[in-house]
Amino acid sequence: MQGATLSDAQIAYGRWLFAQDCAFIIAAAGLGQLPEDDLPEIAFAGRSNVGKSSLVNALTGRNTLARTSNTPGRTQQLIFFDLGARLRLVDLPGYGYARAEKKSVKAWTRLTRDFLKGRATLRRVCLLIDARHGVKDSDREIMKELDKAAVSYQIVFTKADKIGREEQEALMEKSRAELSRHVAAHPDMLMTSSVKGWGIEELRAMLASLAEGAPQEEPPA
Numbered sequence: 001m002q003g004a005t006l007s008d009a010q011i012a013y014g015r016w017l018f019a020q021d022c023a024f025i026i027a028a029a030g031l032g033q034l035p036e037d038d039l040p041e042i043a044f045a046g047r048s049n050v051g052k053s054s055l056v057n058a059l060t061g062r063n064t065l066a067r068t069s070n071t072p073g074r075t076q077q078l079i080f081f082d083l084g085a086r087l088r089l090v091d092l093p094g095y096g097y098a099r100a101e102k103k104s105v106k107a108w109t110r111l112t113r114d115f116l117k118g119r120a121t122l123r124r125v126c127l128l129i130d131a132r133h134g135v136k137d138s139d140r141e142i143m144k145e146l147d148k149a150a151v152s153y154q155i156v157f158t159k160a161d162k163i164g165r166e167e168q169e170a171l172m173e174k175s176r177a178e179l180s181r182h183v184a185a186h187p188d189m190l191m192t193s194s195v196k197g198w199g200i201e202e203l204r205a206m207l208a209s210l211a212e213g214a215p216q217e218e219p220p221a
C-alpha cells in the first residue's frame, strides 16, 4: 500500500506518540496568534469533506477535531494541537467546496498561505485526497503552491474502503506518475480508511518519525 518500509520500532513509536495527550492549543486567526515555533509541525490539508476530521480523530484515537474544524467561523482558522509535547498537529482550512473550484482555492486565506510559506518548523503537509475522486484541479493548485514554497508534502488517500483493491492500485499508479512532476512531493503515498482503520498505524509511524526526540533508526546489521 505504500513505498516506505516501516520497522516494528517505528510502528511502536508511532503508536506510543499518538497515545499521548493531544491538547488543543489555539485556533489562530492571524499570524500573531501562532504558537511559538519551537516544535516540529505537521499540517493537514484537503478539500472539504475529504475526511480530514475523521482521519485526525482516527490518528489520535479521540474526537480531537470534532468540535473545532467543523464549527462555522472557525473554517478559516489554523487549529493547533500539541501531541505529547513532541509534535504539533495543524488543521488547515478545507478548500474546493464551492462550485467554482478555482475561486474557492483562492479563498484559502492569506493566513494559510503565509503560514505555509514562512513556518520554519513545518515539517510536512499531509495532503488528503478522496480515493474515489483522485487528485482534482484544486488539489493540483495547492500542490503547485507547496512546490513553490518548498514545503514537503505527502499524499494521503482517504476513504479507501469505498473503492476496490484494483482501483486502489490503479489510483496509486496514476498518482505516482503525477507526483513525480512535483518537486516538493514526498514519493510515499498512503491509502487510508478511518472507518476500517487502514493505514492509520503506518501514518502514525511516518509522522512520529518527524517528532522531537524520535528515535533514530539503527542501520541494518
Ligand code: GDP
Residues within 6 Å of the ligand: 046, 047, 048, 049, 050, 051, 052, 053, 054, 055, 069, 094, 158, 159, 160, 161, 162, 192, 193, 194, 195, 196
Ligand atoms: P472533513 O470535512 O474533511 O473534516 O470530513 P469528515 O471527516 O467530516 O468526513 C466527511 C464525510 O466522509 C463524513 O460523512 C464521514 O463519515 C465520511 N468519511 C470520512 N472518512 C471516511 C472513511 O474512511 N470511509 C468512509 N466510508 N467514509 C468516511
